[in-house]
Amino acid sequence: MNTRTVGVMNDxxxxxxxxxxxxxxxxxxxxxxxxxxxxxxxxxxxxLGLGSTxxxxxxxxxxxxxxxxxxVGLLTRLAALPLAFTMAVAAFVVHKxxxxxxxxxxxxxxxxxxxxxxxxxxLLGPGxxxxxxxxxKKRAVSSGVAGGAPN
Numbered sequence: 001m002n003t004r005t006v007g008v009m010n011d012x013x014x015x016x017x018x019x020x021x022x023x024x025x026x027x028x029x030x031x032x033x034x035x036x037x038x039x040x041x042x043x044x045x046x047x048l049g050l051g052s053t054x055x056x057x058x059x060x061x062x063x064x065x066x067x068x069x070x071x072v073g074l075l076t077r078l079a080a081l082p083l084a085f086t087m088a089v090a091a092f093v094v095h096k097x098x099x100x101x102x103x104x105x106x107x108x109x110x111x112x113x114x115x116x117x118x119x120x121x122x123l124l125g126p127g128x129x130x131x132x133x134x135x136x137k138k139r140a141v142s143s144g145v146a147g148g149a150p151n
Contacts (some may be wrong), residue, residue, distance in 0.1 A: 008127075014127030015073075022070030023118040025083060028041065030064025047093040062086040073130020080121045087115035 001009075033056070041056035048055065062082035069079035091111035098106045126132045 005132050011128040014121070014124060015129040017117060018073055018076065018121060018126065018130070019071050021114060021121075022067045022072075022079075022083075025063050025114065026067030026071060030060060030062075030067050033060045034064055045094060047089055052079075058082075059086055070118075073126040075128035076130060076132050077122050080118045084115055084118040084122065087111045087118060091115060 037060070040068040041053045044052045044056035044059070046052045046055045048059070063086065066082050069075055070083060088111075091108045095106055095108045095111060100108045100109055102109050106128075
């Protein structure tokens with residue numbers, strides 16, 4: 001494979017990673033919390049001692065807002081940080097006494113898988129097929145900077 005093909009394949013891989021893990025988090029976890037928004041958030045778990053309401057709004061913001069931002073590639077690295085933090089809390093605080101692997105009940109495994117994906121996005125960036133790339137490329141062109149936008 002030539003260098004250009006490898007670059008495109010890497011960008012497609014980042015697109016798949018962002019859309020899959022950002023989209024699944026937003027739709028599967030954030031959206032159900034949004035529907036609970038008017039319900040009583042005081043029943044939400046408080047794993048860090050911040051209060052149930054604050055924990056609820058933090059998880060809602062990370063899972064829904066940051067999940068959507070990650071999926072479309074908007075402020076991607078910044079959006080991945082609250083998601084990674086939320087999944088670290090889920091894996092190592094909320095599920096601390098649960099087994100690591102799934103076996104018919106609660107486990108650390110799903111949260112750790114999400115955490116690894118979000119850390120990968122933090123390290124690798126959004127890729128070429130993202131809102132970030134489009135905006136940075138447009139900004140670079142308007143300012144006369146050669147080379148376009150970095151990942």
